[in-house]
Amino acid sequence: MGLKIAIQGIRGSNHHQVVKEYFGDTVELAECLSFDTLVDKLLDKSVDKGVMAIENSIAGSIIPNYALVYHNNLHIIGEHYLNIHHNLMALKGQTIADIEEVRSHPMALLQCKVFLKKHPHIKLVEDVDTAETAKRIHELKLKGVAAIAPAVAAALYGLDVIAPEIQTIKNNATRFIIVKTQNKVLPLSEINKASLRFVTDHKRGSLATVLNVMSDCNLNLTKIQSLPIIETPWKYAFFVDVTFDQYDYFEKAKSLLQIMSEDFKVLGEYKNARL
Incomplete structure (x- = not known):
């Protein structure tokens, strides 16, 4: 299988x-x-x-x-x-003038805001998924309703793309x-990116100290995101992505961060897809 x-x-x-x-x-x-x-x-x-x-x-x-x-x-x-790529699609034969409402995932609606503002007669409705909305329009033969979805959804569900590439920012x-659920063991020579999670205490400069350790160990910080710890008001966990040229650099940083931060956890070690 x-x-x-x-x-x-x-x-x-x-x-x-x-x-x-x-x-x-x-x-x-x-x-x-x-x-x-x-x-x-x-x-x-x-x-x-x-x-x-x-x-x-x-x-x-x-x-x-x-x-x-x-x-x-x-x-x-x-x-x-x-x-x-966001595309406006509807039942075959419909034009944008026929459309009364657009349904899609909230993220898709947000990313097509400028285009949608040019058509104030269209009501915006948040839905669970882009392609699922396209499928429903096809199955229920919903007239006057359009979906924002990838072009492949129009082909799969027999809809017309009535306005292609409507995302505000093309890039x-x-x-x-x-x-x-289990870690995939890659050869260490192939691992050049990692995702981490840790908590710092409330002392002044504690996050800066952790970031300095990463820098000193030749790690490149590509992402940092804070998230409140629900059980402990006003305390935050940090989710970080780092890239590195040699696994040794990361191993050294890992051993230091385990000591310097609380609840340190490696969420994944993998290949950087941007290389």
């Missing part, structure tokens, strides 16, 4: 596109309408791996997903960057992480 991969969304979504590019076309897909469901499928071992969006170049971090990875003890085993990319 082949690999089974869980995605947030359905066939025709950006998550599906990442699976095609990262794993190829031979894997089995498990469609999930929420990231929580995706994690549940990983934990009950009904899938092998999951694909989760983690940050967008325009809208920033998908913060709840950092907490999902940490609290469910998932391991990041890889990453993939996808250029995002729009999302970073996805590949997650698993």
